[in-house]
Amino acid sequence: MAACSGCHVEMRLPNRAEFVAVARLAVSAIASRMHFDINEIEDIKVALGEAYTNAIQHGCPVSEGTEMITLRCDLEEDALVITVHDPGDGFDPATATRQHRHGTATLTERGLGMLLIESLMDEVDFASDPDDGTRVRMVKRRHAMKAEER
Amino acid sequence: MGNAINLEVHTHCVDARTAIVDISGEMDVYTTPQAKTAMLDLLEKGYYHLVVNLQHTDYLDSTALGVLVGMLKRVRERGGDLRLVAPSPRIRRLLEITRLINVFPIDASEQEATNKLMQEGMES
Numbered sequence: 001m002a003a004c005s006g007c008h009v010e011m012r013l014p015n016r017a018e019f020v021a022v023a024r025l026a027v028s029a030i031a032s033r034m035h036f037d038i039n040e041i042e043d044i045k046v047a048l049g050e051a052y053t054n055a056i057q058h059g060c061p062v063s064e065g066t067e068m069i070t071l072r073c074d075l076e077e078d079a080l081v082i083t084v085h086d087p088g089d090g091f092d093p094a095t096a097t098r099q100h101r102h103g104t105a106t107l108t109e110r111g112l113g114m115l116l117i118e119s120l121m122d123e124v125d126f127a128s129d130p131d132d133g134t135r136v137r138m139v140k141r142r143h144a145m146k147a148e149e150r
Numbered sequence: 151m152g153n154a155i156n157l158e159v160h161t162h163c164v165d166a167r168t169a170i171v172d173i174s175g176e177m178d179v180y181t182t183p184q185a186k187t188a189m190l191d192l193l194e195k196g197y198y199h200l201v202v203n204l205q206h207t208d209y210l211d212s213t214a215l216g217v218l219v220g221m222l223k224r225v226r227e228r229g230g231d232l233r234l235v236a237p238s239p240r241i242r243r244l245l246e247i248t249r250l251i252n253v254f255p256i257d258a259s260e261q262e263a264t265n266k267l268m269q270e271g272m273e274s
Contacts, residue, residue, distance in 0.1 A: 021156060049209075
């Protein structure tokens with residue numbers, strides 16, 4: 001059983017670039033306690049970093065440093081569920097992803113970031129609303145549990 | 151929090167138009183501007199053949215990938231090229247996911263990358 005199964009951890013961090021590394025470290029420590037393997041932890045770090053960066057750059061870019069980003073980790077028995085919420089105006093995730101798929105000439109960092117999140121995590125949901133900001137929910141299942149399923 | 155905590159960028163010139171950029175540490179939205187500034191500085195001085203050594207780069211995100219793609223476009227517009235050296239398996243995986251593995255030439259060592267850039271220069 002994963003450590004602290006059923007617990008959750010919630011942090012509110014400034015929407016400033018220097019706190020992306022803080023968020024990555026915190027989530028990798030939680031994943032390590034849950035006995036994810038090193039490759040899974042690296043996947044989680046990259047996906048979290050991309051979601052947090054997206055929240056800073058597109059969630060509330062005008063007022064960097066004045067808004068807070070909420071990072072929530074739900075520790076389930078077989079999975080880590082990470083939710084990143086920013087209070088910005090929201091955006092259309094489908095458009096950002098499509099920009100990447102049109103090829104190198106139209107590559108955008110946001111498109112690359114969303115592609116990485118979708119590729120590295122087992123489940124990803126985006127919800128964006130001008131009144132509620134943007135919420136990215138990402139699920140990573142433990143490799144051992146996935147192997148047992150097979 | 152200073153950038154130097156997470157990232158170190160060292161540049162050195164091989165010849166009049168070829169330079170090496172050694173990047174150690176973590177390249178993310180906070181630290182990548184430091185690497186971008188160093189590469190833009192080289193471009194301004196006429197170094198359009200760049201070797202970016204990622205041997206000691208522990209972490210790299212979409213911001214860093216975006217900057218590297220931007221630099222690649224800039225140097226190629228000027229008749230140059232940008233080659234990556236020794237990305238870790240983790241970084242190579244990110245390049246594969248984003249399909250940038252097909253965009254960047256990748257070499258095992260600085261020497262190999264430098265030789266290829268010099269060869270390209272002689273042929274152009």
